[in-house]
Amino acid sequence: MSEHHITPLKTYLVIAGALFCLTAITVWVSYFDFGSLNIIIAMGVATFKATLVALFFMHLLWDDKKNLTMFIMSLMFLGIFITITLLDTGFRGGVNPEVEYPINKRAAFYDSLPLTDTHGNPVDEHGTDSHEGDEDHH
Amino acid sequence: MAENQKQNYLTHPKGIMSWLLTLDHKRIGLMYLFGGIIFFFLGGVLALGMRLELAAPGNDFMSNETYNNVYTLHGAIMIFLFIIPAIPGALGNMLLPLMLGAKDVAFPRLNLASFYIYTLGALFVVYTIIAGGVDTGWTFYTPYSTTSTSNVIPMTMGIFIIGFSSILTGLNFIATIHKMRIPGLTWYKLPLFVWALYGTSLVQITATPVIAITMVLLILERLLGIGIFDPALGGDPVLYQHFFWFYSHPAVYIMILPAFGIISEIIPVHSRKKIWGYKFIAFSTLSIAFIGFLVWGHHMFTSGQSVFSQIVFSFITYFVGIPTGVKIFSWILTMYKGQVSFTPPMLYALSFLFLFTIGGLTGIFLGAVALDIHLHDTYFVVAHFHYVMQGGTIIAFLGGLHHWWPKTMGAMYNQTVASICCLGVFLGFNGTFFPQFLLGLRGMPRRYATYDPQYAELHNYSSFWSGILGLSIFIAIMNLLWSLRKSNKLDPGTNPWGAMTLEWTHTSSPPHPHNFEEEPVLEHGPYDYDKVIVEPTFKK
Numbered sequence: 315m316s317e318h319h320i321t322p323l324k325t326y327l328v329i330a331g332a333l334f335c336l337t338a339i340t341v342w343v344s345y346f347d348f349g350s351l352n353i354i355i356a357m358g359v360a361t362f363k364a365t366l367v368a369l370f371f372m373h374l375l376w377d378d379k380k381n382l383t384m385f386i387m388s389l390m391f392l393g394i395f396i397t398i399t400l401l402d403t404g405f406r407g408g409v410n411p412e413v414e415y416p417i418n419k420r421a422a423f424y425d426s427l428p429l430t431d432t433h434g435n436p437v438d439e440h441g442t443d444s445h446e447g448d449e450d451h452h
Numbered sequence: 453m454a455e456n457q458k459q460n461y462l463t464h465p466k467g468i469m470s471w472l473l474t475l476d477h478k479r480i481g482l483m484y485l486f487g488g489i490i491f492f493f494l495g496g497v498l499a500l501g502m503r504l505e506l507a508a509p510g511n512d513f514m515s516n517e518t519y520n521n522v523y524t525l526h527g528a529i530m531i532f533l534f535i536i537p538a539i540p541g542a543l544g545n546m547l548l549p550l551m552l553g554a555k556d557v558a559f560p561r562l563n564l565a566s567f568y569i570y571t572l573g574a575l576f577v578v579y580t581i582i583a584g585g586v587d588t589g590w591t592f593y594t595p596y597s598t599t600s601t602s603n604v605i606p607m608t609m610g611i612f613i614i615g616f617s618s619i620l621t622g623l624n625f626i627a628t629i630h631k632m633r634i635p636g637l638t639w640y641k642l643p644l645f646v647w648a649l650y651g652t653s654l655v656q657i658t659a660t661p662v663i664a665i666t667m668v669l670l671i672l673e674r675l676l677g678i679g680i681f682d683p684a685l686g687g688d689p690v691l692y693q694h695f696f697w698f699y700s701h702p703a704v705y706i707m708i709l710p711a712f713g714i715i716s717e718i719i720p721v722h723s724r725k726k727i728w729g730y731k732f733i734a735f736s737t738l739s740i741a742f743i744g745f746l747v748w749g750h751h752m753f754t755s756g757q758s759v760f761s762q763i764v765f766s767f768i769t770y771f772v773g774i775p776t777g778v779k780i781f782s783w784i785l786t787m788y789k790g791q792v793s794f795t796p797p798m799l800y801a802l803s804f805l806f807l808f809t810i811g812g813l814t815g816i817f818l819g820a821v822a823l824d825i826h827l828h829d830t831y832f833v834v835a836h837f838h839y840v841m842q843g844g845t846i847i848a849f850l851g852g853l854h855h856w857w858p859k860t861m862g863a864m865y866n867q868t869v870a871s872i873c874c875l876g877v878f879l880g881f882n883g884t885f886f887p888q889f890l891l892g893l894r895g896m897p898r899r900y901a902t903y904d905p906q907y908a909e910l911h912n913y914s915s916f917w918s919g920i921l922g923l924s925i926f927i928a929i930m931n932l933l934w935s936l937r938k939s940n941k942l943d944p945g946t947n948p949w950g951a952m953t954l955e956w957t958h959t960s961s962p963p964h965p966h967n968f969e970e971e972p973v974l975e976h977g978p979y980d981y982d983k984v985i986v987e988p989t990f991k992k
Contacts, residue, residue, distance in 0.1 A: 388658065391658050391745060394746065395662070395698050398749070398761070398764070398765075399694045401758065401760055401761040401764055402694065402757040402758045402761040403688070403691075403758070404758070405758035406756075406757070406758045407758075
């Protein structure tokens with residue numbers, strides 16, 4: 315059996331401080347619009363925080379590396395799930411453009427949002443856009 | 453010593469509380485077996501009810517609504533309450549520590565907790581039945597499941613809870629396999645059933661949380677109207693299918709891998725020959741477990757997912773055939789030039805080879821997108837997965853039950869009756885499900901209580917043989933229970949089949965409460981029939 319690692323209190327406090335700082339950064343960046351990078355920045359900061367928790371608070375840094383392997387494996391499965399699901403949602407218009415944007419664009423939920431065509435472009439209310447479905451929407 | 457031999461886990465300690473609060477893996481295994489058999493019976497009765505309804509074209513026996521409830525409950529009970537927990541929960545619990553030379557699993561209290569969590573989940577399912585059932589099909593597809601007025605919430609809650617039992621059992625088995633082996637029992641000396649349980653456990657702990665999340669999201673959508681799957685709320689119903697099958701396809705391997713493990717034990721023992729391709733079988737288990745995570749979209753070829761992902765899923769699906777083929781050929785080569793004896797467990801194993809191969813090969817039909825679009829939601833699919841789940845898993849489970857029954861219960865059943873029942877199961881099964889391939893090819897859709905009269909003949913045939921199948925399984929289980937009667941108890945001895953693994957060579961039948969009277973010493977590998985002669989202790 316490997317020797318049990320005792321982490322000094324100082325390490326915990328430093329990590330806790332770092333987590334608070336990162337939380338502040340998350341809030342701060344939310345005031346800026348980076349367009350499509352918004353989600354990447356938010357998730358990046360969150361992932362970094364989760365990594366700190368796993369490595370230091372959950373002791374994965376010092377533990378038997380088998381535990382770290384198991385942990386990384388679970389992330390790998392999450393990656394598989396998300397990536398392959400995106401192969402569906404990202405390519406739905408491949409053959410039939412009508413299904414490119416899922417039906418939820420017509421949902422009641424979107425009634426308050428400006429009207430768009432199936433490609434997400436804004437549509438004039440009185441419609442030069444000839445897309446059939448939008449007429450039902452009115 | 454003589455006094456000690458009489459002491460076994462069935463009789464010591466005594467009293468109902470000693471069972472309900474037991475930490476002994478063998479007793480917990482038996483309790484799982486008891487629970488599993490009850491639900492197997494219930495699921496079986498529902499199946500026979502459906503076949504009765506389908507014997508003639510009209511609504512002769514039940515309404516459409518009742519039929520919807522019956523097939524949903526049949527599927528959900530058989531899968532979540534019987535097939536998934538039966539082999540790991542019952543046979544796995546019973547045998548894993550014995551095969552490793554251990555006193556118990558790594559976490560005995562967690563093991564008991566798993567059983568009670570399973571029981572709690574089962575109670576939710578029973579409540580669902582009493583409250584009027586659920587009519588969505590066992591897959592709970594949205595958007596219907598978010599709008600159906602039947603008892604979707606208690607049913608999915610039950611499945612959510614049972615999932616935790618499955619995760620905890622998997623965790624326990626992994627820790628046990630890593631930590632509880634006796635000295636000298638290295639990875640390549642483990643019985644292949646242990647490898648199978650290891651692969652199953654990995655899938656259980658990595659996939660099961662996803663079904664739990666899926667069920668929670670479904671419940672949240674129903675209760676709070678959060679739009680995740682329902683398009684009316686801004687959700688995506690196909691996303692539900694991704695979530696559901698990301699668990700439920702690997703779950704197919706949770707069901708079939710332990711069955712492969714059982715077959716890998718039965719065939720070398722009853723052929724008295726070293727297993728052919730030990731490492732190939734062991735690693736094919738792990739590769740099936742992994743590839744199983746990449747193919748879920750083949751259940752969704754008609755769901756409206758992108759054509760690109762259809763192609764990817766179809767392509768990856770064929771890879772499953774490789775490790776599965778490796779196993780089938782290894783088992784056949786194990787029997788080649790062996791001393792095959794046609795004992796009841798071996799008859800079940802041979803039935804498995806035949807039926808599972810049909811199930812697997814028709815899976816290749818369904819993995820091809822173009823063909824699947826024609827066959828999707830027809831009886832061809834019903835026949836295919838019954839050939840895999842029943843012809844594969846349940847047949848292997850029955851084989852395993854007959855193989856280890858003398859060890860776990862200390863009694864030998866009537867082998868002639870058991871063999872006749874096996875024949876009845878084999879014929880009944882083929883008679884029931886083979887016509888369904890033909891029905892499916894001719895376009896008969898699944899999940900309907902009525903049908904066009906042109907399908908009547910094949911349905912009639914299928915219903916008739918389902919009766920033979922049900923009766924044969926019932927008599928087979930009664931035959932096992934009958935062997936426990938004191939008046940006709942046949943002593944099988946410690947090792948009736950002349951097997952080589954530790955549970956046969958180093959324990960009494962039934963085993964001692966602490967498994968082994970002294971720590972076992974490994975003398976040979978699990979299948980060294982070419983090096984050591986082990987005489988069977990039971991002669992017919």
